Amino acid sequence: MFKIFVEPNDLFLNEVKYIWTIFAFNKGINFIFIDSKDTSDISIGGDSDYTINVSNEFYKLLWEEKYFHTFHFKDKCMIEVAGKPDYLSTAFYMISCIQEINHSRHDEFNRFPYAESYQCKFNNVTQNLVQDCFDKLYESIEILRTIPVKKTKTAIFLSHDIDIIYGSILQDSYHLLKKGKVVGFTEMILKNMMRYPYWLNMIEIMDIESKYGFKSTFFWLVNKGRVSANLSNSDYDINNSKVRATMREIEKRGFFNGLHKSAANTGFDEELKTLNLLNINSNRYHYVKFNPSIDFKNIEDAGIKLDCTLGFAEGPGFRNSYGMPYRPYNLKERRAFNFVECPLNIMDTTFHHYKKSGADAAYKFSVKDKLSEDLVANKPAFMDVK
Numbered sequence: 001m002f003k004i005f006v007e008p009n010d011l012f013l014n015e016v017k018y019i020w021t022i023f024a025f026n027k028g029i030n031f032i033f034i035d036s037k038d039t040s041d042i043s044i045g046g047d048s049d050y051t052i053n054v055s056n057e058f059y060k061l062l063w064e065e066k067y068f069h070t071f072h073f074k075d076k077c078m079i080e081v082a083g084k085p086d087y088l089s090t091a092f093y094m095i096s097c098i099q100e101i102n103h104s105r106h107d108e109f110n111r112f113p114y115a116e117s118y119q120c121k122f123n124n125v126t127q128n129l130v131q132d133c134f135d136k137l138y139e140s141i142e143i144l145r146t147i148p149v150k151k152t153k154t155a156i157f158l159s160h161d162i163d164i165i166y167g168s169i170l171q172d173s174y175h176l177l178k179k180g181k182v183v184g185f186t187e188m189i190l191k192n193m194m195r196y197p198y199w200l201n202m203i204e205i206m207d208i209e210s211k212y213g214f215k216s217t218f219f220w221l222v223n224k225g226r227v228s229a230n231l232s233n234s235d236y237d238i239n240n241s242k243v244r245a246t247m248r249e250i251e252k253r254g255f256f257n258g259l260h261k262s263a264a265n266t267g268f269d270e271e272l273k274t275l276n277l278l279n280i281n282s283n284r285y286h287y288v289k290f291n292p293s294i295d296f297k298n299i300e301d302a303g304i305k306l307d308c309t310l311g312f313a314e315g316p317g318f319r320n321s322y323g324m325p326y327r328p329y330n331l332k333e334r335r336a337f338n339f340v341e342c343p344l345n346i347m348d349t350t351f352h353h354y355k356k357s358g359a360d361a362a363y364k365f366s367v368k369d370k371l372s373e374d375l376v377a378n379k380p381a382f383m384d385v386k
């Protein structure tokens with residue numbers, strides 16, 4: 001058990017304790033915070049008298065509401081203190097999505113655009129930079145190297161947003177006919193004529209995933225129809241008997257149902273009431289349309305235990321430069337939220353809508369990625385949402 005002392009400086013005390021806790025969890029370090037520097041194993045503070053030195057300047061800027069990355073990352077993505085990397089402050093800045101707070105430029109869906117991010121400016125969206133900070137911090141502290149490094153098996157959270165279930169005629173017929181699959185085309189037309197929604201195909205999806213030992217989560221929209229000129233919710237009625245039967249089958253097989261928070265102005269309470277299912281612990285915002293600095297609070301207030309929205313719609317990668325689930329930070333109240341955010345790394349819409357490319361490009365992206373090599377080598381476990 002390591003004894004950790006953090007300088008009781010109101011400028012950064014809570015924030016340093018928060019990011020240290022995530023670091024320690026990442027590395028499997030057992031620790032307690034203590035009040036005496038003299039008896040500590042590791043001390044953290046704002047000058048060179050401490051084992052780990054954090055930047056006073058960074059926190060001063062933060063409390064002056066200088067949130068955007070141009071204040072902190074001038075020519076590289078690293079906050080420095082006395083000419084050396086400040087890994088804790090850098091990790092805190094990135095993991096907490098601070099670049100997005102109060103940012104004025106948004107895209108057509110009112111989202112923080114990838115083009116505005118430091119990940120775009122420095123071309124590093126596919127890098128797990130917070131993990132790099134943690135690895136380097138760990139290596140830089142001699143006393144930590146006496147304990148074995150925690151090895152965590154790679155885990156994937158596999159999920160499906162159920163936006164449309166009747167929309168297959170137009171989209172599928174084009175693909176099937178293009179590929180010359182007349183039998184598939186006929187079957188699809190027949191199913192749609194019999195009014196069976198062709199994309200209410202969760203049984204087939206579960207069959208495939210079960211073959212590979214995966215369990216996934218299906219996020220359902222409770223609001224139907226158009227919201228505005230460019231925003232639509234689902235094309236199905238959440239109380240349709242076939243939809244409800246599918247939900248029951250999902251639960252029966254040990255898969256999971258979650259809420260796909262709609263783009264309408266309804267609150268979580270109302271949507272969860274309409275969904276009317278027990279065991280709803282998880283959520284993802286439709287269109288990835290959310291603002292972490294506002295909506296994290298709404299997620300917590302709703303009692304959601306796991307949110308899975310944190311990703312960029314325009315490209316695969318890390319929106320907060322971290323590839324692990326974590327408890328986000330409430331900067332206003334200076335404490336961790338009490339739910340877990342699981343980063344969204346790869347989304348199908350990114351490829352077929354934003355990048356105008358198909359499954360082949362998505363596959364190529366994932367196999368050239370270091371993460372995927374790791375996945376292939378380690379045969380990942382699936383993440384349970386409970």
Ligand SMILES: [Zn+2]
Binds near residue numbers: 162163260286287
């Ligand atoms: Zn959606």
